[in-house]
Amino acid sequence: MTSGERELAGTVVVGQEKRRRAFQWRSLLRSPWLELEVMVALVIIAFAGMALVSASAETPEGGMSAMTIVAWLLGFFLLSFVIAIIAVIAGIGGGLIYTPIMLAFTDVNSLIVRAQGLIVAMFSGLISTGPFMRSGLGNLRLVLIACTGYGLGAFSGAQLAFFAADKMGENGEAIIRLMLSAVVGLVGLYLILGGKKLEWPEVKKVDKFTRSFNIPLPYYEHSLGKVIDYQVKCAWGGMLVMMGVGLMSGFFGMGAGWATVPALNLVMGVPLKVAAACSGVILGMGDCIGVWPYIISGAIIPLFAAPWLAGQVIGGLLGAKLLVNIKSGPVRYILIGIMFFTAYSLVTRGLSDLDVIGDVPFAVTGAVFMLVMGAVLLAAFGKFPKLLRR
Amino acid sequence: MANVAEQTLKPKVPTTQIVFGDIVYWVTVISCILAVVGPLISFIFMDGNVMNPHYLFDSIWDGDKPEVVWDKVAAQEPNGHFWIHNLTAGDGITQIGIVIGCAVGMPAMLVAAFLYWFKDKGRAQALMAMWVTALIIVSLLGILKTE
Numbered sequence: 001m002t003s004g005e006r007e008l009a010g011t012v013v014v015g016q017e018k019r020r021r022a023f024q025w026r027s028l029l030r031s032p033w034l035e036l037e038v039m040v041a042l043v044i045i046a047f048a049g050m051a052l053v054s055a056s057a058e059t060p061e062g063g064m065s066a067m068t069i070v071a072w073l074l075g076f077f078l079l080s081f082v083i084a085i086i087a088v089i090a091g092i093g094g095g096l097i098y099t100p101i102m103l104a105f106t107d108v109n110s111l112i113v114r115a116q117g118l119i120v121a122m123f124s125g126l127i128s129t130g131p132f133m134r135s136g137l138g139n140l141r142l143v144l145i146a147c148t149g150y151g152l153g154a155f156s157g158a159q160l161a162f163f164a165a166d167k168m169g170e171n172g173e174a175i176i177r178l179m180l181s182a183v184v185g186l187v188g189l190y191l192i193l194g195g196k197k198l199e200w201p202e203v204k205k206v207d208k209f210t211r212s213f214n215i216p217l218p219y220y221e222h223s224l225g226k227v228i229d230y231q232v233k234c235a236w237g238g239m240l241v242m243m244g245v246g247l248m249s250g251f252f253g254m255g256a257g258w259a260t261v262p263a264l265n266l267v268m269g270v271p272l273k274v275a276a277a278c279s280g281v282i283l284g285m286g287d288c289i290g291v292w293p294y295i296i297s298g299a300i301i302p303l304f305a306a307p308w309l310a311g312q313v314i315g316g317l318l319g320a321k322l323l324v325n326i327k328s329g330p331v332r333y334i335l336i337g338i339m340f341f342t343a344y345s346l347v348t349r350g351l352s353d354l355d356v357i358g359d360v361p362f363a364v365t366g367a368v369f370m371l372v373m374g375a376v377l378l379a380a381f382g383k384f385p386k387l388l389r390r
Numbered sequence: 391m392a393n394v395a396e397q398t399l400k401p402k403v404p405t406t407q408i409v410f411g412d413i414v415y416w417v418t419v420i421s422c423i424l425a426v427v428g429p430l431i432s433f434i435f436m437d438g439n440v441m442n443p444h445y446l447f448d449s450i451w452d453g454d455k456p457e458v459v460w461d462k463v464a465a466q467e468p469n470g471h472f473w474i475h476n477l478t479a480g481d482g483i484t485q486i487g488i489v490i491g492c493a494v495g496m497p498a499m500l501v502a503a504f505l506y507w508f509k510d511k512g513r514a515q516a517l518m519a520m521w522v523t524a525l526i527i528v529s530l531l532g533i534l535k536t537e
Binding site: 035038039042043045046049050053054057059060062063064065066068069070072073106107108109111112119122123126127129130131132133134135136138139140141144145147148151152155158173212213214217218219220227281284285288289290291292293295296297298299300301302303304305306307309310313314 | 399400401403404406407408410411412414415416418419421422423425426427428429430432433434436441442443444445446447448450451452453454455456457459460467468469470471481482484485487488489491492493494495496498499502512514515518519521522525526528529530532
């Protein structure tokens with residue numbers, strides 16, 4: 001190649017790079033970046049405006065100052081944003097983090113926490129619905145099958161939550177905390193053991209009932225550069241399992257992405273990636289049913305719920321666009337640590353509320369926290385015995 | 391294992407599911423915008439709120455039940471549909487945002503049912519979409535509830 005040709009080739013490469021950069025900038029003016037920018041700008045304007053108004057607002061006697069309220073709202077939004085991002089990286093729903101933590105470490109009434117938990121769980125799923133449906137990775141026919149059972153379960157679970165709150169009397173809050181500690185502890189164990197999931201399940205025979213729904217939807221798998229045409233089995237089994245998953249989600253108000261994915265994968269033979277994509281959509285749609293008993297009973301307090309909702313939508317969208325390729329290992333260990341410490345706090349809190357044990361000394365709680373976080377650090381650096389590193 | 395086809399062309403995604411996804415996505419964006427703007431209006435017109443923000447968070451942090459929170463800060467029975475009569479109040483607007491987002495399944499499923507029935511001739515899918523819509527409506531209206 002002559003020097004003139006090299007110069008020409010270099011010019012072409014520079015030109016292509018410039019066009020690529022220009023394209024990136026232009027993409028910021030297209031969906032989904034445009035609406036993301038609008039929402040972030042509105043959040044900044046809203047909080048700046050609230051802070052400005054608060055500076056000159058008078059505080060009534062015995063009331064909370066406006067500036068303190070702004071600080072709470074900002075704290076909720078940021079926490080929700082972080083939860084949404086952790087949830088995206090770890091591949092679980094945000095409700096699984098929010099509800100147990102709020103019940104373990106605050107005095108907020110469990111019905112209010114569970115109502116807000118459903119909002120946290122469903123909105124990150126709702127915002128992911130559009131991109132997944134458009135890409136073909138989501139499958140609406142599969143979502144419909146699952147929602148048929150999940151919706152019924154979520155509605156019954158929410159009704160059961162109010163029934164239990166009425167019937168369990170003064171000990172109700174403590175019993176809910178103990179039940180949730182068992183669920184959170186088991187989910188933590190499940191996350192450690194990894195569960196048995198199959199990336200490409202083999203479906204040998206499709207029953208007549210399942211075939212009648214014409215569920216399979218081929219999709220383009222970028223990592224392979226090919227089209228994946230999968231089969232689905234046992235639709236009735238999927239419906240039944242999803243009813244149970246929905247019941248738990250509606251009752252505890254924490255979503256159930258961690259149960260939805262293995263249910264679709266193992267029971268119906270759905271490929272793991274498709275199951276994960278459909279999980280958020282199912283959660284969003286199913287909790288549209290489960291959340292209403294909470295809304296009607298006034299357990300969703302608008303000013304309390306709004307920053308959590310906004311944090312989930314913006315964090316979920318940003319997390320899905322930017323962080324999808326980040327390694328989930330360390331985040332997963334941190335999440336497992338959070339779950340075990342939360343389960344411990346829920347148990348001690350529940351037993352203490354039932355007067356079975358006295359107040360747990362701070363030193364003991366601190367020691368448990370250090371123990372759990374020590375295990376998390378060891379696991380993150382690969383120094384923990386093989387069970388946690390599976 | 392699922393069949394990895396040799397074709398590399400992207401398969402066409404059904405219109406019904408694209409329309410369904412877009413409805414859910416854009417309504418969620420609108421819901422989020424209202425949930426962000428509502429609190430600002432609550433602060434600008436502090437006296438116009440149904441629930442007094444100055445006393446709200448203390449009541450929530452104290453562990454009050456929803457009906458006690460409502461009694462303390464709004465002096466009324468709990469009512470999730472209070473926004474209908476308070477469309478200009480800051481917390482009314484915020485609640486509209488929440489309600490719109492929580493009801494998004496209804497229009498999306500209805501449109502999906504319509505498209506499945508008339509365009510795709512998928513009667514089973516249309517019936518399931520209508521079933522989910524019916525569940526949302528029953529839940530939204532509070533027709534069935536435990537006492």
